[in-house]
Amino acid sequence: MGNHFRFGPADLLRCRFGISPRWETQEAVRVLLRPHRQAYHLPWLRRIRAAAAGLDLRPLWLLMPRKGHHPDLLSPPPLGPSVTFEEELARVRAAADDPGAAYEDLRRSLACTPGALESPLGRRMLADPARAVTELADLTEAAWQALVAPHWPRLRALLEADILFHSRRLAAGGLEALFDGLHPDLRWHGATGTLSVERPSHHDRELGGQGLLLMPSAFVWPEVAGGYDPPWQPTLVYPARGIGALWTASPGPAPRALAGLLGRARAEVLCALAEPASTTALAARLGLAPSTVSAHLSALRAAGLLIPSRHGRQVLYERTPLAIALTTGGSP
Structure with missing residues (x-):
C-alpha cells in the first residue's frame, strides 16, 4: 500500500524545489478545518481570527475531503521557483475555459465526502462548473489577502531557508540523504528508483521524465501530500523545517x-x-x-x-x- 513515485534515469536529473503562495493559502484554509494541524499555528490563528470570521470558506472546505481527491484545478504545481500568487491564481482561473474537465475534477472530489455530491452547494458547483471555478478562485484570492498575504514575508523566509538546507543535503548525499530528512512517511528505494509515501491507499505514478517537484509548506504539518495525475508534474509537499518557531x-x-x-x-x-x-x-x-x-x-x-x-x-x-x-x- 502507499503512493509510489517511480523514477527513470531522466527523472533523477529533473528534481527541483518550488514555493507556492497559492498552495500555502489552500493549506491555511485547511488548517482552519482540521484542528490536528493547529498546534504550531496558535499565534497565527489568534491574529487572523477576525479576518477569517469574515470569510465563507465552506465551498473550499467541501472540496477538501479527509481522504481522496483534492481538485487539481485549484492547486496546479508552480511553474517556477518563485512564482507570485497572482501568476498562480491566473492558472486557476484558466480552468474555467474547459468546463468539462472542471466538472469531472470537481465531481471526483465531491464524491470523496459523503453527501457532498447531493448537497445544495455541490449540486450548484456541478450545474455550472465554469462559474464554480471563478467563484472558487475569487474565494481563494480573498483567503490569500486575509489569512496569508500579511504574513507572507515571514512564511517565505521559512520556506526559502528550508530549501537551502535540503539543497545542501542533496548536494552532500544525493537523493537518499534528501528523502531521508524530509518526512518520516517517506522511503527511498534506491535499487528500484522508487520513492514511497506511506498511505492506506495505493497509487503508482511513473514520473516519465518530468522529475519530481518538492515543495516545503508551513501549513501541511504533520502530513505529507502530493501526487497529481497527468498531465500535471508529479509533486510532493512536505512540512518545512522550523515551524515550531515560525510565529515566535x-x-x-x-x-x-x-x-x-x-x-x-x-x-x-x-x-x-x-x-x-x-x-x-x-x-x-x-x-x-x-x-x-x-x-x-x-x-x-x-x-x-x-x-x-x-x-x-x-x-x-x-x-x-x-x-x-x-x-x-x-x-x-
Whole structure:
C-alpha cells in the first residue's frame, strides 16, 4: 500500500524545489478545518481570527475531503521557483475555459465526502462548473489577502531557508540523504528508483521524465501530500523545517558585547539570521524599513560576516562561521 513515485534515469536529473503562495493559502484554509494541524499555528490563528470570521470558506472546505481527491484545478504545481500568487491564481482561473474537465475534477472530489455530491452547494458547483471555478478562485484570492498575504514575508523566509538546507543535503548525499530528512512517511528505494509515501491507499505514478517537484509548506504539518495525475508534474509537499518557531516574537536584544562591537542595530540583524533570510523577510521580522536592513546587510557582508546566495528572485543572507561564533559565543 502507499503512493509510489517511480523514477527513470531522466527523472533523477529533473528534481527541483518550488514555493507556492497559492498552495500555502489552500493549506491555511485547511488548517482552519482540521484542528490536528493547529498546534504550531496558535499565534497565527489568534491574529487572523477576525479576518477569517469574515470569510465563507465552506465551498473550499467541501472540496477538501479527509481522504481522496483534492481538485487539481485549484492547486496546479508552480511553474517556477518563485512564482507570485497572482501568476498562480491566473492558472486557476484558466480552468474555467474547459468546463468539462472542471466538472469531472470537481465531481471526483465531491464524491470523496459523503453527501457532498447531493448537497445544495455541490449540486450548484456541478450545474455550472465554469462559474464554480471563478467563484472558487475569487474565494481563494480573498483567503490569500486575509489569512496569508500579511504574513507572507515571514512564511517565505521559512520556506526559502528550508530549501537551502535540503539543497545542501542533496548536494552532500544525493537523493537518499534528501528523502531521508524530509518526512518520516517517506522511503527511498534506491535499487528500484522508487520513492514511497506511506498511505492506506495505493497509487503508482511513473514520473516519465518530468522529475519530481518538492515543495516545503508551513501549513501541511504533520502530513505529507502530493501526487497529481497527468498531465500535471508529479509533486510532493512536505512540512518545512522550523515551524515550531515560525510565529515566535522577534529575537531579543543582541548580546551587549556584540552590540558594542558592531552597533546594536547591526548586531540584532546578525542575531536574527539564525536561518538564511532575505532583506524583506528580515525587515518584517525586525520591524525595520527594508532600506535600513539592506544597509546593515551590506556592512555585515563587507566585514566578512555574511554570505549572500541567489534563489530565484530572492537573495538570501546567511552567517559565516565567524558570525556564528560571535552570535553564539563559540569559536569559528
